[in-house]
Amino acid sequence: MRCEQFRELISAYIEQSIAPPLAAKMDEHAARCGSCRTELEDVRRLWQMMTEAKRVEPPASLHARIMQEVYANTPAVPALRWWELAWRPRFAFAAAAVLMVLALVIWSRNTHTDAIALSVVSSGGNPVSPVPISNLPVRFEPFLTDDGSLRWMLKMNAPRPTSVEVTAGAQSVWSGTVAQETATVLPAMSQGAVLEVRVVWDGSITLRAWLPAEISQEEHKPVLVLKERSIEQTLGHITRAYGVPLVLVGETDPLTRVNLESTGVTLDEMLSKLGEKLNLQVSRAEDGTTILTAR
Numbered sequence: 001m002r003c004e005q006f007r008e009l010i011s012a013y014i015e016q017s018i019a020p021p022l023a024a025k026m027d028e029h030a031a032r033c034g035s036c037r038t039e040l041e042d043v044r045r046l047w048q049m050m051t052e053a054k055r056v057e058p059p060a061s062l063h064a065r066i067m068q069e070v071y072a073n074t075p076a077v078p079a080l081r082w083w084e085l086a087w088r089p090r091f092a093f094a095a096a097a098v099l100m101v102l103a104l105v106i107w108s109r110n111t112h113t114d115a116i117a118l119s120v121v122s123s124g125g126n127p128v129s130p131v132p133i134s135n136l137p138v139r140f141e142p143f144l145t146d147d148g149s150l151r152w153m154l155k156m157n158a159p160r161p162t163s164v165e166v167t168a169g170a171q172s173v174w175s176g177t178v179a180q181e182t183a184t185v186l187p188a189m190s191q192g193a194v195l196e197v198r199v200v201w202d203g204s205i206t207l208r209a210w211l212p213a214e215i216s217q218e219e220h221k222p223v224l225v226l227k228e229r230s231i232e233q234t235l236g237h238i239t240r241a242y243g244v245p246l247v248l249v250g251e252t253d254p255l256t257r258v259n260l261e262s263t264g265v266t267l268d269e270m271l272s273k274l275g276e277k278l279n280l281q282v283s284r285a286e287d288g289t290t291i292l293t294a295r
């Protein structure tokens with residue numbers, strides 16, 4: 001496990017909403033990495049403060065104002081979250097007070113009701129192309145290798161010869177003509193990672209899939225805070241947090257940005273809210289894969 005992965009998963013780790021094998025990996029990492037251990041302790045202390053301060057009842061408008069403040073004072077560094085910045089010395093003083101109150105608000109929402117707040121903050125307004133397929137022509141199948149790590153296989157099935165291009169991340173994986181069933185093994189990925197796969201079918205229909213490196217067997221209710229992410233980035237984060245593969249069929253507006261904060265919601269609750277806001281139809285394939293179709 002790498003430090004970025006560790007840090008991304010700290011909240012979920014503390015509230016014990018990640019799968020035990022992943023939690024074990026985090027224990028290992030914390031045991032040998034001092035800076036991540038310090039970070040974990042800092043976040044734990046913060047959570048502890050939230051618990052002790054449970055009688056505080058902030059006004060309803062406070063959260064919005066704090067988030068505004070946090071966003072306004074956070075430089076646009078896509079790889080970092082505001083709470084990661086907050087731990088850096090340069091931002092620590094300015095952010096400490098804000099963080100404290102914010103933590104109280106998040107905690108207090110946690111105690112009252114499971115919450116999800118989701119907004120689309122900007123949109124280029126590009127139309128999404130309708131998808132004329134009723135059945136997915138592809139299937140993503142997980143399998144375990146000899147060393148116990150999870151890999152994904154892509155199975156494609158075409159009733160007539162169809163040109164297909166497959167990329168995973170920036171890497172071209174397969175390209176050619178599919179006639180009847182064709183299978184290809186997707187690249188290996190590191191623990192905690194999400195593999196983003198793009199399949200261009202017949203030169204026009206695009207399927208994208210976000211595949212987790214570990215599949216979660218239990219129902220997760222992770223804490224997610226995303227700021228102005230694209231639809232693709234949002235789906236990648238949901239995949240990582242919930243440990244489920246997601247498949248998106250059709251084109252979405254690349255300029256749309258999503259703000260998302262959620263605590264204690266199930267995947268189904270998350271997806272139904274997301275589908276409604278982003279105009280995606282949510283369905284399940286026969287094998288249980290969650291499919292989002294751009295309308």
Ligand SMILES: [Zn+2]
Nearest residue numbers: 003006033036
């Ligand atoms: Zn580390």
